[in-house]
Amino acid sequence: MKxxxxxxxxxxxxxxxxxxxxxxxxxxxxxxSLLQQMTLEEKVGQLNQxxxxxxxxxxxxxxxxxxxxxxxxxKGLIGSMLNAVGTEDVKTLQTFAVENSRLGIPMIFGxxxxxGHKTIFPLPLAETASWDLDMMEQTARVAAVEASAQGLNxxxxxxxxxxxxxxxxxxxxxxxEDPYLGGKVxxxxxxxxxxxxxxxxxxxxATLKHFAGYGFGEAGKDxxxxxxxxxxxxxxxxxxxxAAIDEANPRTVMNAFNTVNGIPATGDxxxxxDILKGEWGFDGFVISDWGSIExxxxxxxxxDEREAARLAIKAGSDMDMESYAYxxxxxxxxxxxxxxxxxxxxxxxxxxxxxxxxGLFEDPYRYIDPEREETLLMSDxxxxxxxxxxxxxxxxxxxxxxxxxxxxxxxxxxxGALAADKDSPLGNWRAQGEESSAVSLVEGFAAAGLNxxxxxxxxxxxxxxxxxxxxxxxxDDRTGMDQAIETARSADKVVLVLGEDALQSGEGRxxxxxxxxxxxxxxxxxxxxxxxxxxxxVMSGRPLVLTWADENVPTIVQAWHLGHQSGHAxxxxxxxxxxxxxxLPMTFPRSVGQLPIYYDYLNTGRPGPRxxxxxxxxxxxxxxxxxxxxxxxxxxxxxxxxxxxxxADEGFEVSVRVRNTGKAAGEExxxxxxxxxxxxxxxxxxxxxxxxxxxxxxxxxxRVTFQLTSEELxxxxxxxxxVVEPGDFDVFVGGSSAATLSDTFTLKR
Numbered sequence: 001m002k003x004x005x006x007x008x009x010x011x012x013x014x015x016x017x018x019x020x021x022x023x024x025x026x027x028x029x030x031x032x033s034l035l036q037q038m039t040l041e042e043k044v045g046q047l048n049q050x051x052x053x054x055x056x057x058x059x060x061x062x063x064x065x066x067x068x069x070x071x072x073x074x075k076g077l078i079g080s081m082l083n084a085v086g087t088e089d090v091k092t093l094q095t096f097a098v099e100n101s102r103l104g105i106p107m108i109f110g111x112x113x114x115x116g117h118k119t120i121f122p123l124p125l126a127e128t129a130s131w132d133l134d135m136m137e138q139t140a141r142v143a144a145v146e147a148s149a150q151g152l153n154x155x156x157x158x159x160x161x162x163x164x165x166x167x168x169x170x171x172x173x174x175x176x177e178d179p180y181l182g183g184k185v186x187x188x189x190x191x192x193x194x195x196x197x198x199x200x201x202x203x204x205x206a207t208l209k210h211f212a213g214y215g216f217g218e219a220g221k222d223x224x225x226x227x228x229x230x231x232x233x234x235x236x237x238x239x240x241x242x243a244a245i246d247e248a249n250p251r252t253v254m255n256a257f258n259t260v261n262g263i264p265a266t267g268d269x270x271x272x273x274d275i276l277k278g279e280w281g282f283d284g285f286v287i288s289d290w291g292s293i294e295x296x297x298x299x300x301x302x303x304d305e306r307e308a309a310r311l312a313i314k315a316g317s318d319m320d321m322e323s324y325a326y327x328x329x330x331x332x333x334x335x336x337x338x339x340x341x342x343x344x345x346x347x348x349x350x351x352x353x354x355x356x357x358x359g360l361f362e363d364p365y366r367y368i369d370p371e372r373e374e375t376l377l378m379s380d381x382x383x384x385x386x387x388x389x390x391x392x393x394x395x396x397x398x399x400x401x402x403x404x405x406x407x408x409x410x411x412x413x414x415x416g417a418l419a420a421d422k423d424s425p426l427g428n429w430r431a432q433g434e435e436s437s438a439v440s441l442v443e444g445f446a447a448a449g450l451n452x453x454x455x456x457x458x459x460x461x462x463x464x465x466x467x468x469x470x471x472x473x474x475x476d477d478r479t480g481m482d483q484a485i486e487t488a489r490s491a492d493k494v495v496l497v498l499g500e501d502a503l504q505s506g507e508g509r510x511x512x513x514x515x516x517x518x519x520x521x522x523x524x525x526x527x528x529x530x531x532x533x534x535x536x537x538v539m540s541g542r543p544l545v546l547t548w549a550d551e552n553v554p555t556i557v558q559a560w561h562l563g564h565q566s567g568h569a570x571x572x573x574x575x576x577x578x579x580x581x582x583x584l585p586m587t588f589p590r591s592v593g594q595l596p597i598y599y600d601y602l603n604t605g606r607p608g609p610r611x612x613x614x615x616x617x618x619x620x621x622x623x624x625x626x627x628x629x630x631x632x633x634x635x636x637x638x639x640x641x642x643x644x645x646x647x648a649d650e651g652f653e654v655s656v657r658v659r660n661t662g663k664a665a666g667e668e669x670x671x672x673x674x675x676x677x678x679x680x681x682x683x684x685x686x687x688x689x690x691x692x693x694x695x696x697x698x699x700x701x702x703r704v705t706f707q708l709t710s711e712e713l714x715x716x717x718x719x720x721x722x723v724v725e726p727g728d729f730d731v732f733v734g735g736s737s738a739a740t741l742s743d744t745f746t747l748k749r
Contacts, residue, residue: 027356031349037103043348044330045077049321052084076101079351080319082110085432090151091368098364106364108355113155114173114429117146118377119564121386122393123427123541126560128175128585130392131669131693133188139389140192142382144204149372153358154205156254158189160240161210165596166586167220169509172541173429174215176585177598177629179236180688183243190248199359201366208244210256210289212237212271217258221510225259231681234716242280251284251354255317257292264299266292272316285318285350294323305329310339318347383565390562390569395582396633400554403493403535405576405635412452413487414445415527416497417459418539427541427561428506441497444567448575455484458519460501471504473518481523489530496527497537502561505541514592515545528552543588547626576635581667583632587625594621599629599737600684630671630736636662640734645745651709652745656733658704660696667695668735670704675730681717686737713747
């Protein structure tokens with residue numbers, strides 16, 4: 001720090017900022033002062049993010065690429081690093097930037113902290129199944145505490161792409177198919193990550209991603225084009241982003257790989273400048289996804305990397321992640337007059353502002369505390385949060401004959417390779433979660449003292465699929481199948497664990513067939529043949545097609561990938577120590593041919609059903625899903641009645657009585673849906689507009705009240721204008737999107 005403190009260049013150390021008369025107290029003034037001192041080259045430098053490139057605790061790099069990056073840091077030409085984790089590594093890199101560059105501008109360090117950092121929580125889709133916003137904020141808070149303890153101050157989360165096609169592997173990373181629920185989840189997660197004070201050493205900047213339309217890739221294929229109309233764009237894709245920006249102030253937004261109506265999102269000026277930064281007033285910065293700027297050449301939107309850089313900066317992409325397009329082209333583009341320097345200045349201002357908000361100018365080493373790194377990672381308190389979140393994420397899809405909860409003394413056959421798997425429960429995108437460190441269901445059963453016998457059945461995957469172009473599933477090795485059948489034959493009940501391993505969903509893991517991979521369906525059918533008392537536990541990162549199971553298996557549990565405490569959480573649910581309360585955040589299809597499928601579809605001119613063939617339907621499949629959005633059972637029963645709708649000061653008040661009519665205490669997610677009968681734009685048959693999770697003892701009742709204001713009753717037309725139109729509305733309240741308790745009200749002019 002001697003060089004930094006001995007000259008008026010760094011403007012980084014706390015003493016320098018306080019003593020300098022050129023600096024006012026507000027951040028914008030500080031940013032402008034620094035901006036005036038920067039050369040064009042240094043400005044462009046702030047717009048580059050590169051991945052960590054060597055073991056910085058070891059010898060200096062010798063490879064040409066490493067040496068180039070090392071020099072770039074020293075010159076202040078890298079504004080951010082990603083994938084540098086740990087206080088020692090981060091401190092070394094930050095020191096290079098602060099003590100060797102002319103202005104000593106600190107770097108910001110980012111990482112994919114998706115569902116936990118060291119302590120791994122359920123997948124984001126699984127957490128959303130809890131419908132518990134407080135818990136989701138709490139898990140994000142823990143993730144921020146742990147990530148910041150390893151020197152990080154920025155995460156590329158939450159992903160809030162609305163996803164309606166489970167063939168897309170990244171549905172595991174989002175919050176499902178509904179924009180209203182997605183917006184509420186986004187707010188909770190951003191609040192958890194950023195806390196009350198972004199400058200505190202235990203908070204990190206959040207990133208909303210991917211802006212926009214990434215979840216609408218055709219055929220469920222990753223990186224594919226999204227061809228959507230403006231009504232879908234404004235009413236389905238954009239609302240979660242706007243809700244989070246309005247209510248939680250996320251400091252960064254990541255654009256998307258895909259095209260939207262033929263324009264790569266990275267180069268879409270309308271999305272980024274007109275809507276995000278213009279109409280919405282977003283004052284953070286936009287970062288590209290990995291290499292997405294140079295990928296505009298492959299899209300056929302830019303002739304070469306130079307043109308891609310010009311298009312991206314013009315569109316509003318402030319920071320280039322790992323494509324070198326800005327580093328190698330922006331300076332000359334400005335000098336040639338092809339890019340206005342004002343665009344560069346705007347991007348730099350945004351980035352410097354966030355660095356100030358994070359406290360990096362006050363103390364570049366604010367997030368570097370080896371003691372916190374030593375004591376906070378995977379603490380008992382954090383693991384307790386992981387257990388609670390995992391329990392709440394489980395969805396009981398079916399429980400005919402009340403096979404669950406398991407009863408004391410029953411002989412249970414626990415079958416399936418995933419039941420003993422300690423790695424798959426961590427899911428994809430597990431940050432710093434250590435391989436095979438989760439509690440398996442076998443371990444959970446053993447810890448609970450259950451009377452069980454375990455059999456592996458059949459393996460799910462063959463080989464290491466971490467970065468393989470194809471995941472190789474087991475299609476011919478039936479070793480262990482006969483033993484599993486015999487184990488099932490002699491048991492009172494069978495708990496059969498099937499599904500996907502951790503790397504069969506996630507980025508780049510789109511699947512055309514979303515049944516059970518490999519030999520698992522064969523195993524299921526053979527087990528059911530010898531013992532019908534089967535509890536099917538489904539581990540997956542997406543909805544699977546479970547139609548055969550629904551027709552032949554009495555009890556089905558959707559367990560997702562639940563993180564570190566998976567085995568204990570599942571055991572608690574299966575034994576009734578925790579009464580399941582999860583609800584589906586995505587519709588489950590009957591067959592792949594129904595995809596994409598979602599509950600808030602538009603009616604057609606021939607909705608049916610009709611006696612003749614000419615109406616909207618399949619001739620070989622039911623229109624209805626296997627399990628609807630919002631569905632989820634409990635070990636008790638809830639009854640809804642006394643629905644009331646009355647005029648209120650700012651709209652309408654809807655209330656309903658919910659009673660626990662069963663014998664066990666339980667939690668219920670009370671859901672409110674509306675339908676606008678007639679509008680200037682065709683409206684969905686139902687739309688979620690409110691929910692509340694309540695806890696009720698046996699025979700206890702509670703009145704739940706919702707408010708419907710213009711925000712809930714209005715919609716966007718095709719020009720992006722929000723309108724509220726008078727007319728008749730239906731309101732539905734219940735435990736899923738298939739709720740039948742309803743009433744009608746009229747919104748007058």
